[in-house]
Amino acid sequence: MQALYAQLLVGLINGSFYALLSLGLAVIFGMLNIINFAHGALYMMGAFVAYFLLNLGGINYWWALLLAPIIVGIFGMILERTMLQWLTGLDHLYGLLLTFGIALIVQGVFQNYFGSSGLPYAIPDQLRGGMNLGFMFLPVYRGWVVVFSLAVCLATWFLIEKTQLGAYLRAATENPTLVRAFGINVPRMITLTYGLGVGLAALAGVLSAPINQVRPLMGADLIIVVFAVVVIGGMGSIMGSIITGFALGVIEGLTKYFYPEASNTVVFVLMVLVLLVKPTGLTGRAA
Amino acid sequence: MRRIISTMLLGTAIALAGASVAMAQDKTIKIGVLTDNSGLYADLGGPGSTLAAQMAIEDAGLTAKGWKIDLISADHQNKPDIGTAIARQWIDVEKVDVFMDVLNSGVALAVNNVVKEKNSILIDTGAATSDLTNAQCSPNTIHWVYDTYMLANSTGQALVKAGGDTWYFLTADYAFGHALERDTTAVVLKSGGKVIGTVKHPLNTADFSSFLLQAQASKAKIVGMANAGGDTTNTIKQAAEFGIVSGGQKLAGLLLFITDVHALGLKVAQGLNFTETFYWDLNDGTRAFSKRFSERMKNKAMPSMVQAGVYSGLLHYFKALEAMGGNPHDGAKVVAKMKEMPTDDQLFGKGTIRADGRKLHPAYLFEVKKPEESKGPWDYYKLIGTTAADQAFRPLSESVCPLVKK
Numbered sequence: 192m193q194a195l196y197a198q199l200l201v202g203l204i205n206g207s208f209y210a211l212l213s214l215g216l217a218v219i220f221g222m223l224n225i226i227n228f229a230h231g232a233l234y235m236m237g238a239f240v241a242y243f244l245l246n247l248g249g250i251n252y253w254w255a256l257l258l259a260p261i262i263v264g265i266f267g268m269i270l271e272r273t274m275l276q277w278l279t280g281l282d283h284l285y286g287l288l289l290t291f292g293i294a295l296i297v298q299g300v301f302q303n304y305f306g307s308s309g310l311p312y313a314i315p316d317q318l319r320g321g322m323n324l325g326f327m328f329l330p331v332y333r334g335w336v337v338v339f340s341l342a343v344c345l346a347t348w349f350l351i352e353k354t355q356l357g358a359y360l361r362a363a364t365e366n367p368t369l370v371r372a373f374g375i376n377v378p379r380m381i382t383l384t385y386g387l388g389v390g391l392a393a394l395a396g397v398l399s400a401p402i403n404q405v406r407p408l409m410g411a412d413l414i415i416v417v418f419a420v421v422v423i424g425g426m427g428s429i430m431g432s433i434i435t436g437f438a439l440g441v442i443e444g445l446t447k448y449f450y451p452e453a454s455n456t457v458v459f460v461l462m463v464l465v466l467l468v469k470p471t472g473l474t475g476r477a478a
Numbered sequence: 479m480r481r482i483i484s485t486m487l488l489g490t491a492i493a494l495a496g497a498s499v500a501m502a503q504d505k506t507i508k509i510g511v512l513t514d515n516s517g518l519y520a521d522l523g524g525p526g527s528t529l530a531a532q533m534a535i536e537d538a539g540l541t542a543k544g545w546k547i548d549l550i551s552a553d554h555q556n557k558p559d560i561g562t563a564i565a566r567q568w569i570d571v572e573k574v575d576v577f578m579d580v581l582n583s584g585v586a587l588a589v590n591n592v593v594k595e596k597n598s599i600l601i602d603t604g605a606a607t608s609d610l611t612n613a614q615c616s617p618n619t620i621h622w623v624y625d626t627y628m629l630a631n632s633t634g635q636a637l638v639k640a641g642g643d644t645w646y647f648l649t650a651d652y653a654f655g656h657a658l659e660r661d662t663t664a665v666v667l668k669s670g671g672k673v674i675g676t677v678k679h680p681l682n683t684a685d686f687s688s689f690l691l692q693a694q695a696s697k698a699k700i701v702g703m704a705n706a707g708g709d710t711t712n713t714i715k716q717a718a719e720f721g722i723v724s725g726g727q728k729l730a731g732l733l734l735f736i737t738d739v740h741a742l743g744l745k746v747a748q749g750l751n752f753t754e755t756f757y758w759d760l761n762d763g764t765r766a767f768s769k770r771f772s773e774r775m776k777n778k779a780m781p782s783m784v785q786a787g788v789y790s791g792l793l794h795y796f797k798a799l800e801a802m803g804g805n806p807h808d809g810a811k812v813v814a815k816m817k818e819m820p821t822d823d824q825l826f827g828k829g830t831i832r833a834d835g836r837k838l839h840p841a842y843l844f845e846v847k848k849p850e851e852s853k854g855p856w857d858y859y860k861l862i863g864t865t866a867a868d869q870a871f872r873p874l875s876e877s878v879c880p881l882v883k884k
Contacts, residue, residue, distance in 0.1 A: 201687045303776065306520065307516070307518060307520035308711060333687070402685075408517070451651075451678055451688075452651055
């Protein structure tokens with residue numbers, strides 16, 4: 192039983208990465224209608240930016256949490272301005288192919304220069320060590336990841352669902368022409384939204400840098416699972432992707448305990464089941 | 479009439495002789511480096527293996543003697559089906575003579591079958607499974623650098639002797655992990671230890687915390703990592719986080735490469751024991767080669783033992799072909815010649831190749847230096863033990879390879 196509690200907690204930790212990443216994807220899909228396959232590569236860039244900030248600029252983890260999402264977000268906005276914006280109104284497939292291509296190029300460039308084994312990034316001193324919870328030894332850093340990402344997820348949800356700005360955004364997806372008639376610069380808003388989604392990915396990258404190696408393929412390994420999370424949660428649903436992210440982390444954690452061999456397939460099995468029963472995803476509305 | 483017939487016969491004989499001479503003097507070689515060029519093992523093999531092959535071609539000096547040597551490379555993506563498809567195409571269409579590297583045991587066992595069926599050559603420097611020279615041994619295959627039996631024998635035995643008599647395994651769930659766990663278990667049991675549990679994780683796992691918690695709960699003295707590459711580095715890094723080592727358990731890296739230690743950094747990797755058959759800083763010969771290698775690598779990396787093996791294996795292959803006076807394009811024949819000749823190069827020293835295809839050389843037990851002991855980048859290992867070539871690998875008396883006459 193004790194072991195089970197520990198697995199649940201570990202599942203929540205992984206779930207926070209799934210939630211942060213799928214949230215970014217959901218925001219981008221909801222507002223831009225683009226299936227952003229470059230998300231994994233941008234997550235990886237977040238981790239690399241944190242590494243460079245520390246090793247070249249001597250800028251510590253805490254500043255990296257702020258700066259890396261901004262830097263990668265700007266990179267994302269440049270992508271949106273120069274490439275993605277031309278895809279408005281086209282079939283989803285074009286966005287998917289373009290972003291997938293971008294992901295391959297970015298990963299290829301990083302792998303070319305840094306190899307595949309990755310670079311070390313240490314846990315910040317303030318978050319070292321761990322606590323004994325009785326049923327498990329919880330590293331402080333892991334606890335921090337859960338709390339921080341939960342806070343970021345809820346803040347994003349609040350921003351989009353409960354504020355004036357979020358209302359403009361949601362309106363712009365429904366009817367961009369009408370919103371423009373009110374004097375709102377819709378293309379700029381879309382660019383900023385893409386930047387926000389990308390920033391969330393980069394933030395997840397910074398959070399994961401001290402846990403995993405900073406590797407060019409870290410995103411490629413994760414992104415497929417995250418897409419499954421988004422599909423299960425319902426494409427474009429903000430709360431759906433947050434809840435599904437955490438829930439799937441837990442389910443995956445339990446699988447690692449009861450039948451570890453299936454731990455990297457369980458998410459996809461669930462995806463198939465959900466698609467069979469409710470093709471719009473758990474919280475998705477019919478298109 | 480009789481003169482005409484005898485003249486014709488003579489003519490045929492000369493023509494046949496001429497043909498056989500021409501065949502023996504065929505001085506073309508095509509080398510295929512089949513490896514992981516983009517995945518979790520790309521740093522320990524990958525482009526570095528192709529560079530090592532290129533350096534072997536340059537250093538052998540055969541091109542100056544009129545040989546024509548081609549080198550191609552491909553990415554098997556750690557998938558046996560892709561590996562065999564490339565292998566068939568290379569043999570049938572590209573006319574590749576010899577396969578180098580072929581890391582990943584799953585891919586290697588599959589390619590081993592194709593190579594045997596098509597009478598080509600596999601000099602495997604990357605895969606670990608000891609089955610390549612045991613149950614699955616082949617007259618077309620030489621296993622050059624290391625294998626699971628050797629790793630288990632050296633690291634496993636040393637750790638049990640040092641008091642680590644209860645083990646828990648974290649095993650990569652494919653041919654390699656299974657073989658390494660099996661061979662290490664045998665050594666642990668033989669040395670009087672006990673295996674109290676094992677968990678099999680999928681290849682290329684990012685998060686090991688679940689598995690580490692299970693290992694921690696088992697209270698085993700040794701957590702044996704029967705995995706490699708990115709899986710091992712992630713395990714070690716996260717084990718530090720979960721306080722495995724500070725809690726009194728010891729991590730055993732059953733297969734670790736210098737590129738892994740570099741990726742981890744000494745702060746995390748210090749104190750780990752593991753076995754390799756090559757390290758760049760062993761002697762003048764290894765240092766000279768490694769310096770030249772590193773200068774040509776994009777990220778200035780030192781060679782791993784897999785990459786060093788590609789260089790060493792190819793040099794021996796070239797020597798055999800030179801002794802034969804040409805390339806017969808007959809895999810089994812060339813391998814037989816390679817087994818006849820003693821091996822000798824700067825990187826692995828003097829050695830031999832056994833009837834079962836096992837290349838013999840010493841195995842070195844290393845310990846990773848503390849950060850303050852290291853004099854600079856890539857100065858990572860302390861040599862703490864050497865197993866002689868004839869002791870390091872599976873003895874022929876235990877072999878089930880049909881090529882071994884008993």
